[in-house]
Amino acid sequence: MNRILVKEETLDASYLPSRLVRRERELDLTSRRFREALGKGLPYHLLLTGGVGSGKTALARRLGQDLERGGRLAGFPVKTAYVNCWRRASDRTVMLDLLRSVHVSLPDRGYSLSEMLDVFEQGIRRNPQHLVIELDEASSLVRQETKLVYLLSRAQEVGLGSISLILIAVEDLFPFLDPASRSSFGVTHRLSLAPYDRAALADILASRAELALRPGSVDRDVIDQIARIAEANGDARFALELLAGAAHAAEDDGASAIASEHVRRAKGSLLPTVSETQLDALSTNELGVLLSLSRTLKGRGSSTTSQKLRANHTTLLEELKAPAMSRTTFWRTLKELERDGLVSLEAGESGESSKVAMDELPASYLTTLLEERLGRGRASKR
Ligand SMILES: Nc1ncnc2c1ncn2[C@@H]1O[C@H](COP(=O)(O)OP(=O)(O)O)[C@@H](O)[C@H]1O
Numbered sequence: 001m002n003r004i005l006v007k008e009e010t011l012d013a014s015y016l017p018s019r020l021v022r023r024e025r026e027l028d029l030t031s032r033r034f035r036e037a038l039g040k041g042l043p044y045h046l047l048l049t050g051g052v053g054s055g056k057t058a059l060a061r062r063l064g065q066d067l068e069r070g071g072r073l074a075g076f077p078v079k080t081a082y083v084n085c086w087r088r089a090s091d092r093t094v095m096l097d098l099l100r101s102v103h104v105s106l107p108d109r110g111y112s113l114s115e116m117l118d119v120f121e122q123g124i125r126r127n128p129q130h131l132v133i134e135l136d137e138a139s140s141l142v143r144q145e146t147k148l149v150y151l152l153s154r155a156q157e158v159g160l161g162s163i164s165l166i167l168i169a170v171e172d173l174f175p176f177l178d179p180a181s182r183s184s185f186g187v188t189h190r191l192s193l194a195p196y197d198r199a200a201l202a203d204i205l206a207s208r209a210e211l212a213l214r215p216g217s218v219d220r221d222v223i224d225q226i227a228r229i230a231e232a233n234g235d236a237r238f239a240l241e242l243l244a245g246a247a248h249a250a251e252d253d254g255a256s257a258i259a260s261e262h263v264r265r266a267k268g269s270l271l272p273t274v275s276e277t278q279l280d281a282l283s284t285n286e287l288g289v290l291l292s293l294s295r296t297l298k299g300r301g302s303s304t305t306s307q308k309l310r311a312n313h314t315t316l317l318e319e320l321k322a323p324a325m326s327r328t329t330f331w332r333t334l335k336e337l338e339r340d341g342l343v344s345l346e347a348g349e350s351g352e353s354s355k356v357a358m359d360e361l362p363a364s365y366l367t368t369l370l371e372e373r374l375g376r377g378r379a380s381k382r
C-alpha cells in the first residue's frame with residue numbers, strides 16, 4: 001500500500017518542530033528579553049497566555065531549547081525545567097518535579113516546602129546555571145494561592161546564575177497572583193498569543209504536512225479546507241488532528257492522496273457536529289439546497305460556487321417535480337443554512353458567484369441522509 005503518513009509522530013501534539021511558523025516575532029521578542037536579562041545575571045519572568053492550540057506550549061519549549069543551545073550567558077549555562085501542572089496542582093508536587101530537574105530526588109513525604117527549596121538550592125549550587133522554570137497549565141496552581149510562584153520569582157541565587165519563571169495558562173493569571181508576585185510580571189513580562197487565523201493555520205498545516213506526509217499526498221485545497229474548519233477556534237492542535245485523521249481515512253481507502261471527503265470523514269469522527277435532529281429541523285427548501293450541495297461536493301473538492309450550486313439545485317427541483325425557486329429564495333435559504341452552521345459562505349471575487357462550502361459531514365453520508373428525508377417528505381405529501 002502507498003503510505004501517506006510516512007512520519008506520523010511528527011503530527012503528534014507532543015512533537016516539537018524545529019521551526020515554529022507564524023510565531024517568529026513572538027519567539028524573537030521573548031528570546032531577546034531573556035537573553036538580555038540573563039546576560040546581566042538577572043532572572044526574567046514571563047506570563048504566557050492564549051487559547052487552546054494557540055501554540056503556548058510549543059513556543060515556551062522552543063524558547064527554552066533555543067536558550068539552552070545559545071550558550072552561556074554571564075558565565076552560566078541555561079537550563080530549562082518544564083513541568084505540566086495540570087495534574088500536579090500543588091506546590092509540593094510541582095517542587096518534587098523541579099528537584100528532579102536539578103538531579104535531586106526526595107521521597108514524596110515528610111518535607112516542608114521550605115525544606116524542599118533548601119535542597120533545591122543545594123542542587124543548583126552543585127551545578128550553577130540559569131534555570132528557566134516553565135510551569136505549563138498553571139491555572140489551578142495559581143488559583144490555589146500558590147506560594148511557589150512568589151518564592152521562585154524572588155529567588156536570587158547571587159553568584160549561582162538565576163531562576164526565571166514562565167507561567168503558561170489559557171486565562172490571564174495576573175489577577176490571581178499575590179501582590180508581591182505581580183511586581184515580577186509587569187506589562188513587558190506578559191505575552192498573550194492571538195488565535196491563529198486561517199492563513200496562519202494553513203501555513204502551520206503545510207509545514208507539518210511536509211514533515212509527516214509523503215510528498216504530493218495533500219494539496220493546497222485540502223490544507224485550506226482544514227484551516228477553514230479550524231479557524232473558528234484558531235486551534236492548531238485541532239487542525240493537526242484533523243490532518244492526521246484525514247490522512248488515516250485516505251490510507252484506509254487505499255487512496256494515494258488526501259481528498260476533501262477524507263477531511264469531512266475525519267471531522268465527523270472528531271466531532272459529530274450535525275445531528276439527525278438538526279436535519280429534522282430544516283425546511284424543505286433547506287433540505288433541497290443542502291442536498292444539491294452535498295451532491296455537488298461528493299468526491300469533488302471542498303467547496304463550489306453559488307452559481308454551480310444553483311444550477312444543480314434547479315436540476316434537483318426538476319427531478320423532484322417541485323416548483324422552481326427564485327434567486328432571492330435560493331439566497332435566503334443559503335443564508336439560513338449558514339446561520340444554522342451547516343454551510344459556510346464566502347463572497348467571491350465578482351460578488352456574483354460566492355464560494356459555498358460544507359465541512360460538517362462526508363458529502364456521501366449527508367447525501368444519503370437528505371435523500372431519505374426528502375423521499376419521506378414526498379411520500380407523506382402524496
Ligand atoms: N507556529 C506553529 N508552527 C508549527 N506548529 C505549531 C505552531 N503552533 C502550534 N503548533 C502545533 O500545534 C499543536 C498545538 O500547539 P500547543 O503549543 O500545544 O498549543 P497550546 O499549548 O497553546 O494549547 C502542537 O502540536 C504544536 O506543535
Ligand SMILES: [Mg+2]
Pocket residue numbers: 056057058136
Ligand atoms: Mg499547552
